[in-house]
Amino acid sequence: MTDTEIIHNVLQGDQRAYKWIVEKYSPMLFRVVMGFVHNQEQAEELVQDTFVKAYQSLAAFNHKSSLSTWLYRIAINQSINYLRGKKIKHFWTSLPLGFSGRAAGPDPLSQMEQQEQSHLIRRAMDSLPEKQRTAFILSKYEDLSQKEIASVLKTSEGAVEQLLQRAKAGLRKKLGKP
Amino acid sequence: MNNGSYDKRVEAFIKNERSLGPSPFMATRVLAKLEALSTPGTSRCRPVWATIALAALLTGAILGGISLGNSYKAAPMETRAIVVNDHAMENLGSYFNLDSE
DSSP, X not given: OOHHHHHHHHHTTOGGGHHHHHHHHHHHHHHHHHHHHOOHHHHHHHHHHHHHHHHHTGGGOOSSSOHHHHXXXXXXXXXXXXXHHHOOSSGGGXXXXXXXXXXXXXXXXXXXXXXXXXXXXXXXXXXXXXXXXXXXXXHHTTOOOHHHHHHHHTSOHHHHHHHHHHHHHHHHHHHHOO | OOHHHHXXXXXXXXXXXXXXXXXXXXHXXXXXXXXXXXXXXXXXXXXXXXXXXXXXXXXXXHHHHHHHHHHOOOOOOOOSOOOOOOTTSOOXXXXXXXXXX
């Protein structure tokens, strides 16, 4: 059954059909939202809200873009709005399954160093301008092509290439500082 | 951190975050939330008419208070002078002026 058929069924009142969409698209939306919030619980909340919002706006989905592109847009907007609204500071400290936790060795010193390294990377990523960060996340967390990213961001492939280059340069610059 | 080291660190960080996945109960939670939203009486949103009624009630109360306040008129002062003969009144000053005793 195609996405279009599923959407048709959902719009006919078959709410259970929506489960198929959630199961299919939740992993990819989760990865993208994780790139923004770096927190598993918060990412789950935002993905859940994304699907609720998508369900409520499903009638307005015009099939001009693919369902995945449309869902990406909603998830990105949800994440950016969440970060703008909350303006969370030091949210990385609450990360229960962070980079440091798994990659750390038994040595407490190396564990601390890796924790610090994760903090620096998160801070550098979060300080990127919104468009650069979004393009970077879609590229690195979802392996989307420049064409697909351009479709999500409603821009040209050339603009996406520039955004990615600037994002990488920005990260290098920020992480290059001691 | 040089560029090579930076790339490795960032890639490792992203790889770790990518390895996490959503809860297997995500679909169930979403459907439960949708059902809760579609069930009458469970909506957390206040209907528009209730908001308007509440605003009207508060506005009425405030305007009523203002008009009541404006309608108050103080009782007119007696223009007639009160003549009090205090000749027979006790001089209380003599009780406080103890030094003179």
